[in-house]
Amino acid sequence: MNVLKELRHRTAKALAPLVDDPQPFAAMVKPAQDAQFGDYQANCAMPLAGKLKQKPREIAEQIVANLEVDDLCEPPEIAGPGFINFKLKDDWIASQGQALLNDERLGVEDSEADRTVVVDFSSPNVAKPMHVGHLRSTVLGDAICRILRFRGTQVHSDNHIGDWGTQFGMIIYGYKHFLDQSAFAENQVAELSRLYRLVNQLSDYHAAVKALPELEEQLQSQQQLLEAKRGELDTSDKKARKEIGKLEAAVKATQDRIESTRSKLKEVESDPALKALADQDLEIARHARLETAKLHQGDAENTELWNQFLPACLAMLHQMYERLDIHFDMELGESFYQPMLTDVVDSLKQQGLASESDGAMCVFIEGNDAPFLVQKQDGAFTYATTDLATIRYRINELKADEILYVVDARQSEHFKLLFETARQWGFDQTEYQHVSFGTILGEDKRPFKTRSGDTVGLESLIDEAVAQSRKIVDEIDDSKPDGPELDAETRANVAEMVGIGGIKYADLRHNRDSDYVFSWDKMLAKDGDTATYVQYAHARICGIFRKGDIDRASLRTASGSPLISAPEERALLLQLTRFGEAIEAVCEDYRPNQLTQYLFELSNLFSSFYVNCIVLKEENAELRTSRLKLCDLTARTLQTGLKLLGIETPEQM
RNA sequence: GCGCCCGUAGCUCAGCUGGAUAGAGCAACGGACUUCUAAUCCGUAGGUCGGAGGUUCGAAUCCUCCCGGGCGUGCCA
Structure with a gap:
């Protein structure tokens, strides 16, 4: 059951006698902003006050009088100007937890099959x-x-x-002029990729040769204009300062372009073999485009090459x-x-x-x-x-x-x-x-590039992330108090899951609309809101099951709802019942950061629980079973949640 | 010129269909390992939410203007 939906539904019923269309007001039921106010809150009494011409607290009282929620909540309380605060009953939360334990879907409703x-x-x-x-x-x-x-x-x-654009023309051109037969025989894809990069580089080279004098001319006229403006404009005037600032920025931009153009020239000219290739065809870009055009027109040879290359490229x-x-x-x-x-x-x-x-x-x-x-x-x-x-x-x-x-x-x-x-x-x-x-x-707030200004290849990005996390895995495992636990293969697998998980999580945890700063340190940090943190919480739970030799399947069918004997247990269970809410929140506007946030909070609550509530050594058998159930449910929710983000969960790390 | 987006703690970011004292993480500072993994936990400190008006019982959130930054803008995709 989705608690939030249920509370909205009940609130809508309570509002029915008061307004024609209760839906928008019922939607004002939200998770409580602060735990001191309870678990959920309804904010609809205040806006209704103007509409109904009554005092907000009086409206709140009427809503509360109409509300039928005593099966799930303590009696709702009215606070402040007219907030209605809901606090879920412990035994209700516990019964929800028990239901989730046997629910493959972890409380997420299956409601969209026809869409x-x-x-x-x-x-x-x-x-x-x-x-x-x-x-x-x-x-x-x-x-x-x-x-x-x-x-x-x-x-x-x-x-x-x-798969139909100019890049294919480049490959075809490269194939016709620069093919290394033996390399092609050995690794078709690698050779095609080399040919693409080569033709691209040579095209860029000629473009740079052509562009450089123009850029230098442009720079000169920009600088002249800037000098002139500096002389004639009154610098105490804001508009004038702004205009000069813009001109300065333009000069800087042109200088940057000239610099990068020069480095492209140098790259080719410093390599005699490359330079020779470049000199072979001064119009390589146009000729490559011609190959593309031939392909589009159905030229037999190029079509055959396209058919041959495409599978390899894919x-x-x-x-x-x-x-x-x-x-x-x-x-x-x-x-x-x-x-x-x-x-x-x-x-x-x-x-x-x-x-x-x-x-x-x-x-x-x-x-x-x-x-x-x-x-x-x-x-x-x-x-x-x-x-x-x-x-x-x-x-x-x-x-x-x-x-x-x-x-x-x-x-x-x-x-x-x-x-x-x-x-x-x-x-x-x-x-x-x-x-x-x-x-x-990048850290410089400019689009993420390598030190030398090239775009960062995805493969090298992943390799780097995995290599860095491998170092961390080694370091931590080597320093475990009872000696290392992981063999080399396990370490490699963990590094892969942590490294790639880190990249994905770092991306997903940000609001998709925002630009964000890519940071290796933050992405793979052992602390904070990272994939590693969530994965670690999951691995700790697996450790409990491993050490205790627990059969998780029979745990789920064991009688009795989870017990709430400590605040950490209540907080953890409540969060577990909210997985469905998090999924709904993502789907609302396609924002997976709602799910990362949920998982981070869940991991955090689990870690507090872990520190304060001993599980395996708990002497009260009933409580021990109850806590094992919480562990199982938490592990499954973390694993499922991460899986939905495309992130794997190691059992040990 | 026109259009779109952004400006929240020292840093990185949530929150933005208006709601209670603005939240996290990092960094800083102080605590906690004879206990299931300390890749952890607990606590402290840190903000005129770019600025000014306006709408409202109530604004980080909506409207207007201004300042600062980014992006796009007819034959690349």
């Missing part, structure tokens, strides 16, 4: 190695899928892979997903929708939605300056077109009631236009949601 949700997340480009930029979408999207599924929703997780991605324990129901990439795009644009034209503007096909949405561009001047389709085709497919074929896009917040305008276009196109019975998220920042 189909498509979750679009991760969506990397094939052939490019995944990097930190993919982390949030991947981790967040996976957690959302798991949580929705656990709640009973029909979920289709879809990896909308970029395999490379799957390796990463396997390690992250992330799986998709489908991987319908851009290429899948390619044959439908002409028809999409025709359909939009027919309905009068799309019209020509500056040689491109555009959908203009009222209230938006920028058009939604579905076909470019050169006739090529855009990702807008693909996204529309995808929507049509998801609704017609997958019967989606709702589509979630777990994508960076910077694309919000695109989705605004996409959703509105889809609705006007006729797909207006489906809910669309851009589950947006902020940027991962």
Whole structure:
């Protein structure tokens, strides 16, 4: 049972004689802000005062008089201006705990079986190695899928892979010009990946050669402008200072770009072999694009290469997903929708939605300056077109009631236009949601990069996390009072779970809308709100069962509800009954940080319980059994909760 | 220029469909290992919620303006 829902339901009944629509007022029942006020509180008497023209406390008294809650609560108390405070009865909490003990779902209601949700997340480009930029979408999207599924929703997780874009042209070009046959024979994926990076680097090099003089010129004119403004503007004037500040920032930005451009040049020029390759083709970028265009036009050779390379590229991605324990129901990439795009644009034209503007096909949405561009001047389709085709497919074929896009917040305008276009196109019975998220920042508050300014590869990020947690595992296990407990293999497994769990948890614990600062120290810290802390609480419980040689299954069917003999037991049990609330809170607006917060609090309450309530050596057999039940329920809730976030739980650490 | 987002404790962040003295974690300080893992627990200290107005019985939360920062802005995805 979801206690919060139940209390709202009861409150709604009590409100029925007072107002026509009690729902919004019943929704004002919330978990108590402060334990001193009880467990839950109703805040609806105050806003009703104005509406009913009575004093809030009088209204509260009427509500309390109508309330039928004596089976679950102590008599509700009215406090302050008109708060109604609920304190759950100990024996009721205990009976709830007993019920949860035999509930596979741990109190989470299964209420959404008739609802189909498509979750679009991760969506990397094939052939490019995944990097930190993919982390949030991947981790967040996976957690959302798991949580929705656990709640009973029909979920289709879809990896909308970029498998039809310019990067394939680069690989094809690289294959035709720079292939190392023996390397290719030995490891196809590694060689393709090398070719991609090589062509990309050479393209960047030529772009840099071209850009440098322009940048230097730009810098000069910016500096001149700055000097001029400094001379003519009155620095005591705020507007003028601001203008100068902006110019200074622009100069700095240009200087940074020049520096990074120079380092790109140096990288190639300091390597004679690389320089020679660069000199072979001064227009490599254009030629690579040409390969892409040939592919799109159905060129036989390039199509064959695409067919040959794609499985290998996907395999490379799957390796990463396997390690992250992330799986998709489908991987319908851009290429899948390619044959439908002409028809999409025709359909939009027919309905009068799309019209020509500056040689491109555009959908203009009222209230938006920028058009939604579905076909470019050169006739090529855009990702807008693909996204529309995808929507049509998801609704017609997958019967989606709702589509979630777990994508960076910077694309919000695109989705605004996409959703509105889809609705006007006729797909207006489906809910669309851009589950947006902020940027991962480095300690310098700039987007997270390596020391040298490159994007951080996902693989190296994970390796680093696992290596660091391995050091901690070794250190702690070696210093255990009774000697080390873990063999090398176990240590490696624990390090993997702690390292990857740490990365995922650090991401999920933040409100998805916020940018957050990536910190190794905080992510893997032994203290604080981390995966490690939650995993440790779970491992301690497993230790109890191991040492006591406890049969957990028979524990669950043992007679008698848990006993509440100490405040720590009550607090722990109460939290355990609230797992369903936490899941609901996540689903409300797709915010997994609601679940991390719940799990952290649960771990915290357990740790207090652990310190204050001895379990195995408890002499009172009934109390010992009761506490073992709390341990079992806590362990299962922690394990299930972490699993819903995609995080594993070691039994020993 | 226009649009979107952000500004909460020394640091990292919750809280934001208005509700009681604004919460956590880290760092700081003080305690607790003959007891099931001290990767732990308990306690202390720390805030004019960027600023100013407004709406309200009540504002970190809603509205307006200002200051500071980020992002996006027709043919990359």
